[in-house]
Amino acid sequence: MNYKKLADLLFPDVNSDISYYENLYPERPNKFVTRFAPSPTGFLHIGSLYTAYISNIMAKQNDGVMILRIEDTDSKREVIDASNLIIKDLNDFNININEGINSGNYGPYIQSKRVNIYHTYVKYLIEKGLAYPCFLTEEEISDIRKRQEINKERIGIYGEYACYRDLSFEEVKQKLESNANYVIRLKSPGNFNERFTFEDLIKGKIEFPSNDLDIVLLKSDMIPTYHLAHVIDDHLMRVTHVIRGEEWLSSLPIHYQLFRIFNFKMPKYAHISPLTKKEGDTVRKLSKRKDKECLVSYYEKLGIPDEVIKIYFNTLINADYESWYNSKSDNEFKFTFKKMPVGGSLFDSDKLINISKTYFSRLTAKELLDKTLEYYKKYDIDFYNVLSTDYNYSINILNIERNIKKPRKDISSYSDIKSCFWYFFDEYFYKLNRWNEYENVDNNLLEKYMEYYNYKDDKDTWYTRLKEFASENGYSPSVKEYNDSPDNYKGHIGDVCESIRIALTSLKETPDIYEIMQVMGYDKVIKRINKFVNRK
Ligand code: GLU
Numbered sequence: 298m299n300y301k302k303l304a305d306l307l308f309p310d311v312n313s314d315i316s317y318y319e320n321l322y323p324e325r326p327n328k329f330v331t332r333f334a335p336s337p338t339g340f341l342h343i344g345s346l347y348t349a350y351i352s353n354i355m356a357k358q359n360d361g362v363m364i365l366r367i368e369d370t371d372s373k374r375e376v377i378d379a380s381n382l383i384i385k386d387l388n389d390f391n392i393n394i395n396e397g398i399n400s401g402n403y404g405p406y407i408q409s410k411r412v413n414i415y416h417t418y419v420k421y422l423i424e425k426g427l428a429y430p431c432f433l434t435e436e437e438i439s440d441i442r443k444r445q446e447i448n449k450e451r452i453g454i455y456g457e458y459a460c461y462r463d464l465s466f467e468e469v470k471q472k473l474e475s476n477a478n479y480v481i482r483l484k485s486p487g488n489f490n491e492r493f494t495f496e497d498l499i500k501g502k503i504e505f506p507s508n509d510l511d512i513v514l515l516k517s518d519m520i521p522t523y524h525l526a527h528v529i530d531d532h533l534m535r536v537t538h539v540i541r542g543e544e545w546l547s548s549l550p551i552h553y554q555l556f557r558i559f560n561f562k563m564p565k566y567a568h569i570s571p572l573t574k575k576e577g578d579t580v581r582k583l584s585k586r587k588d589k590e591c592l593v594s595y596y597e598k599l600g601i602p603d604e605v606i607k608i609y610f611n612t613l614i615n616a617d618y619e620s621w622y623n624s625k626s627d628n629e630f631k632f633t634f635k636k637m638p639v640g641g642s643l644f645d646s647d648k649l650i651n652i653s654k655t656y657f658s659r660l661t662a663k664e665l666l667d668k669t670l671e672y673y674k675k676y677d678i679d680f681y682n683v684l685s686t687d688y689n690y691s692i693n694i695l696n697i698e699r700n701i702k703k704p705r706k707d708i709s710s711y712s713d714i715k716s717c718f719w720y721f722f723d724e725y726f727y728k729l730n731r732w733n734e735y736e737n738v739d740n741n742l743l744e745k746y747m748e749y750y751n752y753k754d755d756k757d758t759w760y761t762r763l764k765e766f767a768s769e770n771g772y773s774p775s776v777k778e779y780n781d782s783p784d785n786y787k788g789h790i791g792d793v794c795e796s797i798r799i800a801l802t803s804l805k806e807t808p809d810i811y812e813i814m815q816v817m818g819y820d821k822v823i824k825r826i827n828k829f830v831n832r833k
Contacts, residue, residue, distance in 0.1 A: 298426070298463075298465065298466060299466060300423060300424050300425065300426045301424050302466055303423055303429075303466055303469060304420045304421075304423040304424045306466070306469065306470060306473070307420070307423060307430060307469075307473075307481070308416055308419070308420040308423075311413070311416045311417055311420045312417060312420075313417060313420040313421045313424055314417070314421075315417055315418055315421050317417075318414055318417065318418075318533055319533075322402075322403050322533045322534065322535060323535075324535055325362070325535045328361060328362060328535075328537065329355070329356060329359035329360070329361030329362070329537055329538060330356075330361055330362045330364065330534070330535055330536045330537045330538070331352045331355060331356050331361060331362070331363060331364070331536060331537070331538040331539070331540055332352065332363065332364035332365070332366050332531070332534065332536055332539075333345075333348065333349040333352050333353075333363070333364070333365055333366070333387075333392075333394075334365075334366045334367075334368050334527075334530075334541070335349075335365075335367065335368065335383055336367075336368045336369065336371060337367055337368075337369050337376050337379030337380055337383065338379065339379050339382065340382070340585075340592055340593075340594065341382070341383060341386045341592070341593040341594075342583075342585055342591055342592070342593075343572060343583060343590070343591050343592070343593055343644070344542065344571060344572050344582075344583060344591070346386065346390065346593050346606075347569070347572060347610055347613075348540060348541065348542055348569050349387060349390075349392055350390060350392060350607065350610050351540055351567075351569060351610075351614055351632075351637075352538075352540040353392040353393065354614070354632050355538065355540065355567075355632065355634070356393075356395075357393070358631065358632060361537075361538075362395045362396060363392070363393060363394055363395050363396075364394070364395065364396045364397055364401065364403070364406065364534055364536070365383075365384070365387070365394040365396070365397030365398065365406060366397065366406050366407075366408070366530060366534070367380050367383075367397075367398070367406065367407045367408065368408050368523070368526065369407060369408055369409050370408050370409065370520050370521055370522075370523070370526060376407060376409065380398060380407070384398075386593055389597075389603050390603050390606070390607060391603075391607075396534075403533065403534040403535065408521070408526055408530070409520075411526075411529075411530070412519070412520065412521075414529060414533065415515065415521040415525060415526065415529060416515075416519065418525075418529050418559070419481055419514055419515055419521075419525070422483070422514070422558070422559075423481070425558075426484065427483065427484050427486070427558055428481050428482065428483055428484055428514055429461060429462055429464070429481070429482060429484050430461065430464075430469055430472075430473075430479040430480070430481055430482075431454070431459075431461040431479055431480055431481070431482040431511070431513075432461055432472050432477050432478070432479045433454070433460070433461065434478070438454070441454070441458050445458075451489070453510040453511075453512075454482065454510060454511045454512075455485065455489070455509045455510050455511060456509070459482070459484075459511045461482075462484055462511065478517050479517065480513045480514075480515060480516055480517050481513070481514045481515040481519075482511040482512065482513055482514060483510075483511055483512050483513075483514055483554075483555070484511060485508055485509050485510055485511050485512070485554065486554075486558065487507035487508045487509040487550070487554055488507055488509060489506050489507060489508075489509040490506070491506070491507045492504050492505065492506050492507065493505060493507060493550075493553065495549060495553065495566075497546070497566055497567065497568055498538075498565055498566065498567040498634035498635075499567045499568060499569070499570075499634050499635075499637045499638075499639060500546075500568060500639055501639075503546075503549075505549060505550045505553070506550065507550060507554065508550035508551045508553070508554045510551065512524055512551055523548075524548060524551050524552060524555065525555070527539075527552060528552055528555040528556055528559065528561070529559075531564055532556070532559070532561040532562075532564075536564050537564050537565060538564060538565050538566075538567060539564050539565070539566045539567070540566075540567045540569065541566075541567075541568065541569065542568070542569055542571065543568045543569060543570050543571055544571070545568065546568045549566070567634050567637070569637070570637075570638050570639060570640055570641045570642055571583070571641050571642075572613075572641070572642055572643075572644040573641035573642065573643050573644065574588060574643070574644055575643060575645075580641065580643065582641070583644055590644070590646060598676065599710050599712060600672050600676070600710035600711030600712040600713070600714075601649070601653055601709070601710050602653070602656065602668065602711075604656060605649065605652055605653040605656045606649070608622060608652050608656060609648065609649050609652050611630070611632075612648075612652070613638070613642045613644075614632055614636075614637055615630075615632050615633065615636040615637065616636065616638075617636065618630055618632075623655075650709045651709075653708075653709040653710060654706040654707070654708065654709045655706065657706075657708040657709065658699070658704040658705065658706045658708075659704075661699075662692045662693075662695035662696040662699055663692060665695050665708075665714075666684075666688070666691050666692055666695055668711070669684065669695075669711050669714050670684060670685055672711035672712075673711070673714075673715075676712075677715065680715050680719075683722045683724050683725070684714075684722075690721075690816070693815075693816045694718050694721050694816055695714075695718075696816075697808045697809065697812045697813065697816060698808050698809060698812065705808060707808075720801075720802040720803060720804065720807075721813075721816070721817065723821075726802075726803070726825075729803075730802075730803035731803040731804070732799070732800075732803050732829055732832055733832075734803075735799050735803075738796045738799055738800070738829075739787070739788075739792075739796055740829075740830045741770075742770050742772075742793065742796060743796055743797070743800055743826050743829065743830050744826075744830050745766075745770060746766065746793075746797065746826065747823055747826050747827065749762070749766050750814075750819075750822065750823070752814070752815075752818070752819040752822070756811050759811055760811070763790065763793060763794070764790055766793070767789070767790045767793045770787075770793075771786060771787040772786055772787055772788050772789055772790060772792060772793050773785070773786040773788070773789040773790065774789075774790050775789065775790060776789045776790065776791055794810055797810055797814075797826070798810050798813075799829075800825055800826045800829035800830075801813060801814065801817065801822060801825050801826070
């Protein structure tokens with residue numbers, strides 16, 4: 298067979314001189330080059346973000362290059378819009394892209410714009426007798442599959458099933474003249490009974506059988522499959538580290554073989570274990586159909602900051618990150634592939650929430666308020682208006698139990714700010730308060746307290762005087778005394794505090810009531826107690 302003639306017949310207008318591209322995209326000696334290669338699906342899956350994030354960490358740590366490559370060979374979507382969405386999400390997470398779409402010398406970075414390149418390399422393979430047109434119809438392929446299933450054989454086109462491997466030039470020509478549909482397949486030189494060893498940066502040494510499948514390189518529309526595009530793109534972009542999802546590990550023998558037959562240097566691979574979710578007794582991959590928490594936008598709406606997701610990712614990527622984070626060390630944390638998990642990583646919402654609480658507790662009130670305002674400006678303009686009316690008042694609210702050794706940890710998202718602090722604002726308080734839930738509060742006591750209360754008291758004085766006030770009004774100043782002889786008292790100091798708390802907030806549980814009163818100020822405290830006492 299004259300393979301050159303066959304190649305010209307199939308690709309008359311394509312040059313098969315691959316040295317053109319080899320020279321156009323020179324090697325980048327001693328550079329760490331990695332990439333994120335999403336398909337433009339219109340939203341970002343948390344698992345893809347996780348992969349992009351890891352790639353970016355490793356690129357930054359190694360002073361390397363991070364490429365964004367859009368893999369749109371399957372996509373019927375508007376690629377530019379979908380790509381812009383991805384870029385926005387990556388920006389939000391500080392994932393720096395050094396090359397992609399609009400910049401870089403190794404492009405184009407959108408696969409649909411690289412079709413000439415793929416054709417050049419495929420023509421080159423055909424000339425070498427390593428690829429061929431295959432005219433199997435879909436029905437024939439499905440029949441082969443059924444036969445293989447019945448005979449318990451491996452599925453795929455190989456050996457006797459690869460029946461178009463050795464067609465003569467004339468036979469191919471005839472087929473083309475009759476307008477038969479075809480794809481271009483690899484003429485795999487592999488033997489399934491031979492094995493090779495491969496070293497994954499995360500999973501270590503793995504043994505695989507060699508590939509003997511004649512996999513499709515170009516589909517019938519002459520658009521490449523993932524396998525071909527991955528190998529050519531990562532080679533020509535001079536990628537040194539392919540960091541990708543574990544689901545690609547099983548195709549590695551195909552990629553290994555393609556790198557060999559093209560005589561390309563193989564990059565290093567790091568296959569990332571998937572994020573998983575526990576459901577009853579089973580653990581499964583996070584799924585975009587079943588899990589709302591699988592979309593990056595879900596966290597944004599909920600008000601979980603990107604920083605928190607990053608911290609959580611870090612704890613998943615290298616387990617010892619967490620103790621580093623908790624120790625508040627100034628040294629930079631160094632991530633390594635070796636410490637990345639080999640099995641799946643449980644994406645645990647409770648843990649994420651805990652990390653978020655710690656994160657929020659470490660912000661200054663000003664940092665927190667500024668970020669909170671940004672959130673409400675987008676998601677709840679009414680609360681934004683209320684929160685921004687008196688900036689200092691809002692700062693004081695957020696400062697309650699913040700600048701202390703063990704700061705309060707009750708906020709896990711921006712949306713919690715409203716659910717935790719709404720009662721400070723009259724606009725919400727008089728609409729939403731739950732005073733009517735409390736029948737038995739001692740109105741008399743509260744009425745007297747309005748006269749007794751001195752805003753200027755410091756905390757200790759306030760509490761000492763509160764105990765005196767309790768005693769004067771038939772309440773025990775200590776819980777213990779009350780418990781010893783409950784018949785002697787109307788209640789104890791805790792009940793006094795609770796009455797004040799209910800009048801001021803309509804809640805039974807709040808942060809420190811003294812601090813709440815200090816923040817509200819004398820007038821608001823008196824007005825609320827007064828209204829409470831006189832409620833219908
Ligand atoms: N487009 C592929 C995906 O989204 C990329 C895999 C890779 O990183 O090579 O899964």
